[in-house]
Amino acid sequence: MKCEGKVWKFGDDIDTDLIIPARFLNVSDEKSLAENCFADVRPGFAQNIGPGDIIVAGRNFGCGSSREHAPIAIKGVGISMVIAKSFARIFYRNAFNIGLPIVESEAAVDVISEGDWVSVDLEAGTLKTENDSESFVIQAIPAFMREIIRAGGLVDYVKQRGLK
Amino acid sequence: MPMTITEKILAAHAGADSVMPGEIIQVDVDLALANDITAPLAIEVFYKLGTQEVFHKDKVALVPDHFVPNKDIASAEQAKTMRLFARKHQITHYFEPGESGIEHVILPEKGLVVPGDLVMGADSHTCTYGALGAFATGVGSTDLGVVMATGQTWLKVPPTIKLVYEGTAGPWVGGKDLILRALGLLGVDGAAYKALEFSGPTIKDLSMDQRFTMANMAIEAGAKNGIFEPDQITKDYAEPRSSRKQVCFSSDPDAVYERTVHIDVNSLEPQIALPHSPDHVRPLSKVDPVRLDQVFIGSCTNGRMEDLRAAADILKGRSVAGDTRLIVIPGSPDIYREAVRDGIIETLLDGGAVIGPPCCGPCLGGHMGVLAAGEKALSTTNRNFVGRMGHPTSEIYLSNPSVAAASAVLGRIGGPGEL
Numbered sequence: 001m002k003c004e005g006k007v008w009k010f011g012d013d014i015d016t017d018l019i020i021p022a023r024f025l026n027v028s029d030e031k032s033l034a035e036n037c038f039a040d041v042r043p044g045f046a047q048n049i050g051p052g053d054i055i056v057a058g059r060n061f062g063c064g065s066s067r068e069h070a071p072i073a074i075k076g077v078g079i080s081m082v083i084a085k086s087f088a089r090i091f092y093r094n095a096f097n098i099g100l101p102i103v104e105s106e107a108a109v110d111v112i113s114e115g116d117w118v119s120v121d122l123e124a125g126t127l128k129t130e131n132d133s134e135s136f137v138i139q140a141i142p143a144f145m146r147e148i149i150r151a152g153g154l155v156d157y158v159k160q161r162g163l164k
Numbered sequence: 165m166p167m168t169i170t171e172k173i174l175a176a177h178a179g180a181d182s183v184m185p186g187e188i189i190q191v192d193v194d195l196a197l198a199n200d201i202t203a204p205l206a207i208e209v210f211y212k213l214g215t216q217e218v219f220h221k222d223k224v225a226l227v228p229d230h231f232v233p234n235k236d237i238a239s240a241e242q243a244k245t246m247r248l249f250a251r252k253h254q255i256t257h258y259f260e261p262g263e264s265g266i267e268h269v270i271l272p273e274k275g276l277v278v279p280g281d282l283v284m285g286a287d288s289h290t291c292t293y294g295a296l297g298a299f300a301t302g303v304g305s306t307d308l309g310v311v312m313a314t315g316q317t318w319l320k321v322p323p324t325i326k327l328v329y330e331g332t333a334g335p336w337v338g339g340k341d342l343i344l345r346a347l348g349l350l351g352v353d354g355a356a357y358k359a360l361e362f363s364g365p366t367i368k369d370l371s372m373d374q375r376f377t378m379a380n381m382a383i384e385a386g387a388k389n390g391i392f393e394p395d396q397i398t399k400d401y402a403e404p405r406s407s408r409k410q411v412c413f414s415s416d417p418d419a420v421y422e423r424t425v426h427i428d429v430n431s432l433e434p435q436i437a438l439p440h441s442p443d444h445v446r447p448l449s450k451v452d453p454v455r456l457d458q459v460f461i462g463s464c465t466n467g468r469m470e471d472l473r474a475a476a477d478i479l480k481g482r483s484v485a486g487d488t489r490l491i492v493i494p495g496s497p498d499i500y501r502e503a504v505r506d507g508i509i510e511t512l513l514d515g516g517a518v519i520g521p522p523c524c525g526p527c528l529g530g531h532m533g534v535l536a537a538g539e540k541a542l543s544t545t546n547r548n549f550v551g552r553m554g555h556p557t558s559e560i561y562l563s564n565p566s567v568a569a570a571s572a573v574l575g576r577i578g579g580p581g582e583l
């Protein structure tokens with residue numbers, strides 16, 4: 001799986017209240033959630049995403065509440081992948097469960113800037129910056145999580161294995 | 165093999181003799197929880213799985229608390245989705261307003277969580293139940309939908325950080341200050357993916373209400389769960405509330421911890437978390453006397469009986485400052501009732517507080533006390549992220565209920581000692 005696009009850069013500890021403020025949680029459909037993605041801190045974010053665009057962030061991305069509405073909003077807005085130094089654990093599970101690709105790379109995040117172009121090859125485990133000027137090895141996704149992705153998300157994974 | 169309490173509970177639910185940190189295990193779930201915000205998505209997932217029945221109608225709890233009583237038409241529709249699902253599947257533990265309160269307050273109160281349980285909740289503060297010596301963690305709606313269908317989930321066994329509290333807490337210092345201090349030391353991702361075990365001599369005398377406050381905020385350090393070893397205080401609380409089997413696990417003396425952090429509470433002052441992060445913690449004496457537009461006492465962190473009592477002790481014979489609003493929300497109908505009976509509500513009303521119905525209220529900026537641009541608030545809740553309680557330029561400070569009540573009287577951040 002490959003993702004390629006323009007970078008939207010964020011800092012450390014981006015919490016789920018920033019990703020989708022709670023006042024917008026009175027609905028749960030992807031389209032409405034996407035419209036209000038980062039509504040308070042990056043007004044216009046949702047309206048200016050190009051195909052394949054990528055979020056690059058610091059440590060502890062997605063901390064705070066368990067709202068799955070957060071990765072759903074990010075996916076719904078058209079973001080193809082989130083690259084961060086690290087992810088908060090509930091967000092990490094949620095992203096895999098709904099099929100939003102996420103990868104961790106300390107080194108890459110440090111050199112990537114807002115507006116850069118990056119491409120990521122998940123299978124090969126590589127991340128390249130604009131014009132292939134720099135390339136990074138990304139941390140392998142745990143085998144168990146890879147199975148969930150291969151199945152197409154948790155729902156299909158569970159269905160394929162059969163309910164008890 | 166020596167194990168921590170967290171490892172023992174996980175092993176018991178995985179049908180294994182022992183588990184090791186890092187191991188991925190499949191576990192049986194004793195209770196699956198969702199609320200009016202997370203249940204609608206979980207229900208969608210549940211149906212996508214093609215299931216007809218929930219795994220056990222006594223082991224699912226659905227609690228309307230975030231936007232209930234319904235704040236608008238959209239939230240009314242979400243509450244309705246959950247209500248209809250609960251009726252269709254004859255969910256035993258579904259609660260209508262009047263009986264309902266904040267999920268993490270009412271579930272222990274009604275005896276739905278007991279020592280030794282494994283609880284998965286579609287709410288990050290599910291970790292609150294660790295106060296009872298249960299393993300409890302928050303997940304998203306997809307995970308929860310799968311649990312509702314199968315009664316199982318997967319977990320990665322976390323390594324444990326042990327917090328050892330030593331010494332005697334001074335006046336106006338409680339569970340909130342003990343956990344805020346730990347957050348200041350650990351940072352918001354200091355316990356990411358890990359278990360936090362609360363221990364030490366100070367903990368032995370802490371009431372259940374104080375322990376709930378502490379376990380509640382384990383997630384604020386990024387932890388998977390926060391846990392206390394059950395003792396007589398736990399048993400006195402849990403046994404009369406449930407006839408289910410209760411298993412009191414404790415950590416082996418030679419259990420392996422990733423790290424041990426000692427916290428001396430002898431000289432600990434009340435703690436304040438400054439905007440915009442719960443780990444941005446200072447002792448009260450080092451915090452500016454910031455003027456306050458609003459003070460909120462409530463939430464799954466500090467909306468319990470002892471919290472209201474502490475607030476009323478301060479407000480007795482005093483009034484809220486003219487330019488400040490005080491909102492108090494009891495966490496459950498039982499707490500509300502007791503507070504009425506004991507005259508606590510009257511004291512709070514006389515002091516100028518507005519009392520809300522048991523629910524999350526302004527904690528997540530949904531309704532009942534949303535902040536305007538630039539407003540400053542002191543709150544007994546657990547998160548002070550940008551925009552958490554309203555406008556993105558508003559600012560939230562976090563404290564314990566005594567300091568919150570004193571600050572409401574002063575109209576600025578200050579301690580009970582100043583009154």
Ligand code: SF4
Nearest residue numbers: 289463464524527528
């Ligand atoms: S009181 Fe606040 S933190 Fe607790 S469950 Fe409700 S919204 Fe979440």
